[in-house]
Amino acid sequence: MKLDRFINRPVLSTVISILIVILGILGLFTLPITQYPDIAPPTVSVRATYTGANAQTVLNSVIAPLEDQINGVENMMYMTSNASNNGSADISIYFKQGTDPDMAAVNVQNRVSMAQGLLPAEVTKIGVTTQKRQNSMLVVFAVYDAEDRYDQKFLENYAKINLIPEVQRVPGVGDANVLGTDYSMRIWLKPDVMAQYKLVPNDVSNVLAEQNVEAAPGSFGEQGNQSFQYTIRYKGRLQTAEEFDNIVVKALPDGEVLRLKDIADIELGRLTYNYVNKVNGHNAVACIVYQMPGTNATETINNIQDLLVRSEATMPPGMKVEVSMNANDFLYASIHEVLKTLLEAFILVFIVVYVFLQDLRSTLIPAIAIPVALIGTFFLLSLIGFSINLLTLCAMVLAIAIVVDDAIVVVEGVHAKLDQGYKSAKQASIDAMSELGGAIVSITLVMMSVFIPVSFMGGTAGIFYRQFGVTMAIAIGLSALNALTLSPALCAIFLKPHDEHGEKKTTFVSRFHTSFNVAYDSLLKSYKKRVLFFIQKKWLAFGTVAASIALLIFFMQVTPTGMVPNEDMGTIMGAVTLPPGASQERTLEIMERVDSLIASDPAVKSRTAITGFSFIGGQGPSYGSFIIKLKDWEERSMTQSAEVVYGSLFMRAQKVVKDAQVLFFTPPMIPGYSASSDIELNMQDKTGGDLEKFFEVTKQYTAALTARPEIKSAQSTFNPNFPQYMIDIDAAACKKVGISPSDILATMQGYYGGLYASNFNRFGKMYRVMVQADPALRTNLESLKNIKVRNGNEMAPISQFVSIKKVYGPDIISRFNMYTSIKVMVAPADGYTSGQALKAIEEVASTTLPTGFGYELGGMAREEAETSGSTTGLIFLLCFVFVYLLLSAQYESYILPLAVLLSIPFGLMGSFLFVQGWAALGNIPALKMILGTMSNNIYMQIALIMLVGLLAKNAILIVEFALDRRRMGMSITWAAVLGAAARLRPILMTSLAMVVGLLPMMFAFGVGAHGNRTLGTAAIGGMFIGMIFQIFIVPVLFVVFQYLQEKFKPIEWEDLDNSDMNTEIEQYAKTK
Secondary structure, three states: OOOHHHHHOHHHHHHHHHHHHHHHHHHHHHOOEOOOOOOOOOEEEEEEEOOOOOHHHHHHHHHHHHHHHHOOOOOEEEEEEEEEOOOEEEEEEEEOOOOOHHHHHHHHHHHHHHHHHHOOHHHHHHOOEEEEEOOOEEEEEEEEEOOOOOOHHHHHHHHHHHHHHHHHHOOOEEEEEEOOOOEEEEEEEOHHHHHHOOOOHHHHHHHHHHHOOOOOOOEEOOOOOOOOOEEOOOOOOOOOHHHHHOOEEEEOOOOOEEEHHHHEEEEEEEOOOOOEEEEOOEEEEEEEEEEOOOOOHHHHHHHHHHHHHHHHHOOOOOEEEEEEEEHHHHHHHHHHHHHHHHHHHHHHHHHHHHHHHOOHHHHHHHHHHHHHHHHHHHHHHHHHOOOEOHHHHHHHHHHHHHHHHHHHHHHHHHHHHHHOOOOOHHHHHHHHHHHHHHHHHHHHHHHHHHHHHHOOOOHHHHHHHHHHHHHHHHHHHHHHHHHHOHHHHHHHHHOOOOOOOOOOOOOHHHHHHHHHHHHHHHHHHHHHHHHHHHHHOHHHHHHHHHHHHHHHHHHHHHOOEOOOOOOOOOEEEEEEEOOOOOOHHHHHHHHHHHHHHHHOOOOEEEEEEEEEEEOOOEEEEEEEEEEEEEOOHHHOOHHHOHHHHHHHHHHHHHHHOOOOEEEEEOOOOOOOOOOOOOEEEEEEEOOOOOHHHHHHHHHHHHHHHHOOOOEEEEEEOOOOOEEEEEEEEOHHHHHHHOOOHHHHHHHHHHHHHOEEEEEEEEOOEEEEEEEEEOHHHHOOHHHHHHOEEEEOOEEEEHHHOEEEEEEEEOOEEEEEOOEEEEEEEEEEOOOOOHHHHHHHHHHHHHHHOOOOEEEEEEHHHHHHHHHOHHHHHHHHHHHHHHHHHHHHHHHOOOOOHHHHHOOHHHHHHHHHHHHHHHHHHHOOHHHHHHHOOOOEOHHHHHHHHHHHHHHHHHHHHHHHHHHHHHHOOOOHHHHHHHHHHHHHHHHHHHHHHHHHHHHHHHOOOOOOHHHHHHHHHHHHHHHHHHHHHHHHHHHHHHHHHHHHHHHHOOOOOOOOOOHHHHHHHHHHHOOO
């Protein structure tokens, strides 16, 4: 390699590096910052409401026709739907990774409009909405009333009118929802009074339609040859409750008029009465803000928080804003951790290099190389369109170790030349580079080629690997550029030739250096003897290789697999489920008890309670949920991690609350999959039978599952025992008096279900007018006696046409891929991972489920099942093949590269050993809370892929130098021994630099510790064990394979002037 140009033109070399740094800094400022890249699959949700209908009706009349049309839309992965007893229908369609969410929404919208004609009129009147669902929650905040002055209605609408429109305008916000409802004009009918005047609910909605209208009466004097023209106005829609009071319903025979206030009570109320929010025990309204894909999360959140602070100042007295979940907290804390780790790694690496090279000047060179490569990486990342996230930052920490590597190899090479007695640093640099140039290029190519197959993986895991792999590959490429340009130029400038007979100052440092050097020399001597010993006993070496491969395969089978470790995110979710049929008032009372129990925990900062909605169960009066925000990581002690807190809350709730089921769980690591981090199983009934039987089958299955040791719990929130009344209409009796059954149903719907009758305007928004019977007049079965239906001129009580019986049914019916389904949440037992749990699920299903019943996975578990073992194995194979082919090209031989490849399994085995050891420590009860478990998850697989590259690099260096010596005419054995001896120092240096640099990661605590720990442990274990085995085994492998190679194709001797080798040959002549 002719690299003298860069050595002779140091300014050119420095300019290249300075440019890289400047571009990198520009990239750094433009990159978006998120927690994870967009990992969750794009989701589109379709919603509709059928007021007053029960779950089965909604399923049959709304969901079935919609699903029929939507099914099979382009790139669809799976589809789930819920029908609930409050009349709401909700269909979620999940798309393959990488689908454009906007196109997906448009495609679904087109399918929905094909089904419009099949839907009931009440549904199309309110409208079917299709929207892409934002997956990543940025902020959950609540507006609460600290002094208890305002009611729920006021708070909700204050937020909707004054706050949310502003939040939606913040750049980067995809959507902002209020967990509350709009104002609505409630017309509470009195059925008994209406019966006296021979009225039914439909008459009221007809009156509203004729008197609460906007009209366009025109103008006077248009084209009339007049000097003035007047526009005619009509008062338009009514606005206040008083105006609605005075609507004329009908004229009475005695000349009086009947007004609306005579037959109903009218108030400005809430549209639905489903939700009650509380924050820290005060009335509140919760709002959730979602991120628009591809924007900078941190910036958006900061803008939202500024906005909230500003608007808090202008709120009515006593109203406050509480942010109960904020993605930035975790993000900033973990980025802070990563930066700390970066710094620690940097310093540790610096120390290792200094100990080995013993002069500050040469230590500076790798220290300059690190920032250049790392900062330059940001520029390329922004070109590719990546973001700064936990993955790319972790990759940076790992890259430090590799980046230093190239620089160390160069500096060490120049040092070796100076040791041989070169007098000019420049000449030493030029010669060293001519030896090392090829090795550096091949190292870089190998390292980058390891990361290339990784980026072809599909699915969620693919995104993870791509973020890591590409970041690493870029950093490695830049560091090679450094090693070829900047480092040699700096060596030529900085380093001084060694003086042989200088007076030694006996300072502590120099004494340490002398003793270190003596120790190193004796180590080198014994090392050569050991290598010779191994070369003579070749079977021993090959036995070790075989053993390591066998062990590696064994460990790969044994080590539990996983996707992403669960971190302490600083938030805990809670879900409360009461027995079926419980009223909202009962739920509120239980929620208050749980709330005070949470408040007493010292680690809790604030808590938001939402009644009427559960993250797991769905919506309905018997559900409730909590969002609990813990104090900052710094303020909590070691024993107050999220896992510990949620464990203790769970235990205390079990003791205190007897008449409800209280669950706590930590939110999942990857936003947008499902509410909790458990495995989501969807049991499917393909027979189309009744729910009772299906529920029985599911119960047997979950019982069989829970019996397995891998499974901690398998629970379903589905409950078919909600008390219900079944009405039956006697059609014969109806026809005798000349009314149709639909009149009866319409009357029932008007009084009990509620009619959306009309609209009105107020506060610059449009609201609905709802007609329904007064709550006090529809409390129980008795109230039916007062309800009458009109036939001709007579009013007949409904009860003579209707018979009623008590039945039980579900509150919510779900479907998964068009089959009725029951969702079961499965939590793996401690010490087992999701991979093992999935296996258990599969085995139990094959033995216990009858024909016609099956299951499908949803959410994260589905991804994991699809991406786990097979693809990862394939990727590793590809990595090996790539390395092999590149090396074959480099050495012009298909045999020699085996010397490099066979040394790699040692390292991989080492990392499994360390991870297993750590996991064993984690199983000791005392340490469990602190250490947590480890599994073969994405972080570990990334460390493994990186190890393939790093270990190959060490082996390449040995082989490369041995080959040089062989070409000069040494015997194969001596070439191997001396080649290995010449590379011992740089190999020890780079490997130790890496091991020491990653120590802070291995012992990470605090935020994001689990992932860092897995990464660090795997990388350190692999590097350490791999290095120890490699320095002994590679020379042996070289001897064997080079011997075979020369059988095929004799070597072409190089007639170089051996002057620079003579010195070395003389050096070693003594040692024989």
